[in-house]
Amino acid sequence: MTNAFRLTNVSKRYEHFAMEKINLCLPEGEIMGLIGVNGAGKSTLLRILAGLSLADSGEVQVLGLQLPADQVEIKRQIGLASEDMRLYGSQTLRWHMDFMAKVYGSWDEAYATKLLRRFDLNENQPVASFSHGQRVKGLLLLNFARRPRLLLLDEPTTGLDPVARAEVLDALSDVLLDGARSVLFSSHNAHDIERLADTITFIHGGRLIANLDTESYLSAWRRVLGHGTLADEVTDWPEVAQVRRSGATTEITFKSYGIALNERLAAQGFEIDAIYPMSLEEIFITTIRGAAQQ
């Protein structure tokens, strides 16, 4: 299987931030969610992949081509929509669509018209008068309608009100079903990612913390509540992510839960009251806390 992108030992340093030796790849046709808190390095990673920022060291391969040497050809085949990217406010969306049609031979006008209706956008409205949600949808339309092989979406839902966010996510999920696109979608909101991604990568402080498929996270992580004795060594079990005590109740968060663990806990004198599955957001928060403590 070919890769949509492959990062090998990629590092990038700024004055107050460093991303060290990132190794990550996305098989073509898959959707990867990149989750991290603000300042974790999500935008840096996407900018490097989009050719907007050059890595200090390491190898960046996108759609089988090398960055920065093949950046023009790569940019022709990828789409980037980021939260801090703006269109020309004095011009209409139609003007932008015509501009993109001239730049990209792959521009699909029929699809663009369909997306205009789907996103409920007025093509003759100046972009400056768009709401934030309309601006995001406009940017997505300009990217989708040229049918890129790899889509890089940097926090497209950030700053949207709940209704606009739901609209954008609905539209995104519809559109992503349209074709076999590879997508890297960053957010600090795990709910958004959970809905769309095949695989999820956690990033924190410029380091990759975890990279698994969505189902693996959801099936492996469990929160176990109980009471009784529990030796301190339990926190060192490789399956345990976190142990918290509140009065007589103890909460153990497992990152790789298995039924055999119940017996091991019982052998310690620990009585299980309840076992809960965890949401991706809870998994994310626990993982980031663990990474921050290391």
Added chain:
Amino acid sequence: MKTQIELNVPVIRLLIAKDWKLFEKQLAAYVAAGIVALVLLGMAKKWTFYLGSLMLIVVLVAAACFAISSSLINERKQQTLAFVMSLPVSPLDFFLAKLLGNLATFGVPYLFLTLGTVAVILTTPIPDGLLVLSLLVLGHILLAYCISLSIAMAVESEGWNVFTMIGSMVLINPLIAAVNQMPSVANSLQGDIVVWSAWTVAILFAQVTLSLAVLVVTGWVHCRKKAFY
């Protein structure tokens, strides 16, 4: 291995056309104001001459600052730079598009008003001897524009950009004062003969050469930048 001199000419052309389209109305207004200034100059009365020459300098300085601010500083400030750089362009493509786009958006009004100034001086009762001083002032505006353009492309600080634009343009007054001290200029200013001395030719040559050199160095620096957003 690809070389750095492969250019995406169709996209460069589109980016130039985009800048022209975005700023054409404002630049037409500058040209219109410049024509008014030339008309005032051509009336060849003392008060219209002072008003016209001042207005012409102000219009050219304003057009230069507008072209740079709109196409470069605002592009970064209004976050449209990431949109442009996400298009299939290399840093060199972007530099050339901005350079040529600016040469169009500022160069067209500049050339038009420069030729207009020459025509007005040579065809109206204004002393032809003013031509040398006028061309040196126009040469200074070109050099100041190129330096400001270069800083805008190389430095991301808006403060430095504004400082350079204002700083380089306010040097017009000392330049006029200094050139007026040259005997060849001072003696021919009121006459109808255009006198080019070795010094005035050297200054004009230096202005044009430095303008070109600044742009070449800027291109070299720009292609070595590591971030474009």
